[in-house]
Amino acid sequence: xxxxxxxxxxxxxxxxQTVTLRCxxxxxxxxxYWYRRVMGKEIxxxxxxxxxxxxxxxxxxxxxxxxxxTGGTYSTLKVQPAELEDSGVYFCASSQGGYVGTQYxxxxxxxxVL
Amino acid sequence: xxxxxxxxxxxxxxxxxxxxxxNHSTISGTDYIHWYRQLPSQGPEYVIHGLTxxxxxxxxSLAIAEDRKSSTLILHRATLRDxxxxxxxxxxxxxxGGSQGNLIFGKGTKLSVKP
Numbered sequence: 589x590x591x592x593x594x595x596x597x598x599x600x601x602x603x604x605q606t607v608t609l610r611c612x613x614x615x616x617x618x619x620x621y622w623y624r625r626v627m628g629k630e631i632x633x634x635x636x637x638x639x640x641x642x643x644x645x646x647x648x649x650x651x652x653x654x655x656x657x658t659g660g661t662y663s664t665l666k667v668q669p670a671e672l673e674d675s676g677v678y679f680c681a682s683s684q685g686g687y688v689g690t691q692y693x694x695x696x697x698x699x700x701v702l
Numbered sequence: 703x704x705x706x707x708x709x710x711x712x713x714x715x716x717x718x719x720x721x722x723x724x725n726h727s728t729i730s731g732t733d734y735i736h737w738y739r740q741l742p743s744q745g746p747e748y749v750i751h752g753l754t755x756x757x758x759x760x761x762x763s764l765a766i767a768e769d770r771k772s773s774t775l776i777l778h779r780a781t782l783r784d785x786x787x788x789x790x791x792x793x794x795x796x797x798x799g800g801s802q803g804n805l806i807f808g809k810g811t812k813l814s815v816k817p
Contacts, residue, residue: 592745621804631746633804644804679745683803691738691805693745 590614592694594680600700606668609697613662613682619643620663621683621691622655626676634678637663670701706790711812714780722775722811724790729770734793737764737775738805739786746789746807749775785815 593612601607613620622634634653635645639660648655652671657663667674677696683689707725714720726735737749750757750764752773757764763776777784789810 619803623805623807630809631805631807633806636803647804681745681805690748690751691746693747695743696745 592680592682592692594678594694594697596697597695598698598700600702601670602702603672604669606666607670607699609665609667609678609680609699611663611665611680611682611694613680614692617682617684617692618660619683619689619691620657621681622663622665623679623681624676625679626673629676631679634665667699670699672701675699675701706792706808708788708790708808708811710809711814713814713816714777714784716782716815716817717779720777720780720784720813720815722777722788722790722813723772724774725772726790726792727771729792730794732794733770735764735766735770735773736791736793736805737762737788738791738807739788740810741783741786746805749788751793780813780815782815782817785813787812 595610599607618639620637623631625631633647635648635655636643637657640657654666677698679693679696681691681693683691734751734753736751738746739749740746750759750762752764765774787810789807791805
């Protein structure tokens with residue numbers, strides 16, 4: 589069974605540019621989460637999809653971040669325009685139905701904003 | 703979700719047991735205790751979880767204090783591959799509010815394993 593995959597693994601962009609991160613969850617997992625770790629900080633929750641619906645987006649830092657999950661399969665996280673403080677590692681995780689389901693994480697996308 | 707307290711770092715020798723402690727004095731009756739770990743340059747991975755009773759799986763054991771205010775993750779024989787940051791996380795099964803489902807990561811314990 590394929591795990592959670594994320595693309596790209598690394599992205600280097602200039603301040604003001606747009607970047608789109610993609611996450612493919614484990615097939616059949618209704619729950620999809622985005623997290624990020626910015627330099628020197630702890631891993632923080634960004635948002636949670638159940639199928640195609642946003643269940644909780646309380647962790648999204650501001651309106652420069654837009655997440656979508658069309659058709660309830662893969663998800664994209666767009667940052668537009670990117671700022672220096674957006675640099676960090678963005679993780680995606682998925683889980684089956686149920687609140688305390690084990691979350692399976694992808695390897696992350698390292699975003700560097702210059 | 704309730705907070706947890708873990709030592710910043712621990713060291714172990716290869717093939718020796720490791721006991722990673724976690725304090726959660728404000729745990730509620732509906733909080734599950736979860737452990738995740740993050741190997742270098744990888745995403746976090748699930749290790750084990752429990753509610754009241756001790757738990758064992760192929761990766762580790764989880765010992766939960768009788769009053770549930772602390773727990774210990776036990777790696778029976780540490781290998782070099784176990785060097786990682788270990789996170790103790792509480793998840794409230796009754797919390798269907800805004801933070802439903804997400805994990806709250808603290809700083810964790812960085813485990814070093816010496817050959």
